[in-house]
Amino acid sequence: MDYLNLEKKSLNPVVEELNQLLAEYHIYYQNLRRYHWHVQGSNFFDLHVKFEELYTSAQLSIDEIAERILTVRQKPIATYKEYLDMATIKEVKSVDDHKMVEHILQNHKIIIDQMRVVLDKASEAEDEGTTDIIAGFLSSLEKSSWMLDAWLAKS
Numbered sequence: 001m002d003y004l005n006l007e008k009k010s011l012n013p014v015v016e017e018l019n020q021l022l023a024e025y026h027i028y029y030q031n032l033r034r035y036h037w038h039v040q041g042s043n044f045f046d047l048h049v050k051f052e053e054l055y056t057s058a059q060l061s062i063d064e065i066a067e068r069i070l071t072v073r074q075k076p077i078a079t080y081k082e083y084l085d086m087a088t089i090k091e092v093k094s095v096d097d098h099k100m101v102e103h104i105l106q107n108h109k110i111i112i113d114q115m116r117v118v119l120d121k122a123s124e125a126e127d128e129g130t131t132d133i134i135a136g137f138l139s140s141l142e143k144s145s146w147m148l149d150a151w152l153a154k155s
């Protein structure tokens, strides 16, 4: 049954960009896990908890994005090989806590840029369902970015 009442062809660019977003998010997620585990030093307690908070939020966003793709009757990309091939976010390997926060902020910038691409495509396709989901994630990630930036400025 066609419950969407949206032009299937116009949704293709939206799905393409949502899959790109999914790829970026997965590498970002694993970067956060790495830093959650590898962080050391006097900022351990702050950053260990903050990274967990961010990857828990990313995990929820990842699932929502994939299920949005399913809702519009397409298949989300679901292998790490494809994510690694597609993502512009790279795996990070710093041991310095300040560098860790900088890397995560850089990852945010890439994800935020990709979200804006998704929002553009969704707007063209009049796909307000996607707009609604992504706009919420975007403002939340912007807020987290501000906090990380504030942490960097102070220390």
Ligand SMILES: [Fe+2]
Pocket: 036, 052
């Ligand atoms: Fe943990």
